[in-house]
Amino acid sequence: MTVQVEVTADSRFGTNSYLVFDETTKDAVVIDANLEPEQVIDVARRRGASVKAILLTHTDVDHIAGLHELREAFGDVPVVVHDAERAVVGDGVPLRREFGPIATRIDNVTTFEDGAPYRAGSLEFEVLHTPGHSPGGVSLKIDGFIFTGDALFAGTVGRSDFANSDGAALLEGIRTRLLAQPDETIVYSGHGPATTIGRERSTNPFL
Numbered sequence: 610m611t612v613q614v615e616v617t618a619d620s621r622f623g624t625n626s627y628l629v630f631d632e633t634t635k636d637a638v639v640i641d642a643n644l645e646p647e648q649v650i651d652v653a654r655r656r657g658a659s660v661k662a663i664l665l666t667h668t669d670v671d672h673i674a675g676l677h678e679l680r681e682a683f684g685d686v687p688v689v690v691h692d693a694e695r696a697v698v699g700d701g702v703p704l705r706r707e708f709g710p711i712a713t714r715i716d717n718v719t720t721f722e723d724g725a726p727y728r729a730g731s732l733e734f735e736v737l738h739t740p741g742h743s744p745g746g747v748s749l750k751i752d753g754f755i756f757t758g759d760a761l762f763a764g765t766v767g768r769s770d771f772a773n774s775d776g777a778a779l780l781e782g783i784r785t786r787l788l789a790q791p792d793e794t795i796v797y798s799g800h801g802p803a804t805t806i807g808r809e810r811s812t813n814p815f816l
């Protein structure tokens with residue numbers, strides 16, 4: 610397994626959608642579905658990637674907006690989410706009390722199994738529950754990379770001022786599950802540039 614990562618970001622929210630693929634087998638997943646899914650679709654086509662699943666770090670609208678277009682491009686691949694937010698994409702239940710309902714209902718939604726790795730073809734992710742920004746936030750680890758969604762960013766942490774946020778749980782998850790990773794682990798966040806666990810451990814003022 611030779612894992613490679615390609616980053617795309619939409620221009621409205623700067624939300625990242627990642628293509629994670631195995632150079633050897635071409636098996637791939639997309640992590641998060643931003644507002645410009647055509648970018649990650651284009652990258653996947655150029656790399657000859659065989660996308661097996663769409664993984665969601667959480668279900669805020671800017672991370673799921675492109676789901677229908679991704680499905681049209683990649684076929685009826687599973688959309689995988691933490692159980693606490695399955696209804697947001699499966700049934701159209703709003704994630705946030707603060708925002709109106711969103712008209713996204715997706716079939717073939719499956720959930721990460723607690724404590725079990727998630728396998729998509731030749732790729733295998735460790736699934737770390739990092740709630741607090743939202744109840745079902747997860748971080749996904751593969752090879753020397755960790756995808757942290759809106760839990761941990763370069764130089765900051767995720768918002769926890771929503772009704773269903775939990776600032777203490779957010780910091781607890783970051784400290785016990787993310788900072789437990791080796792310093793050289795590359796962090797790919799939901800927004801903004803990549804960083805490393807070591808850099809955040811030593812310089813992030815919120816930790």
Ligand SMILES: [Zn+2]
Pocket residue numbers: 624669671672759799800
């Ligand atoms: Zn976000």
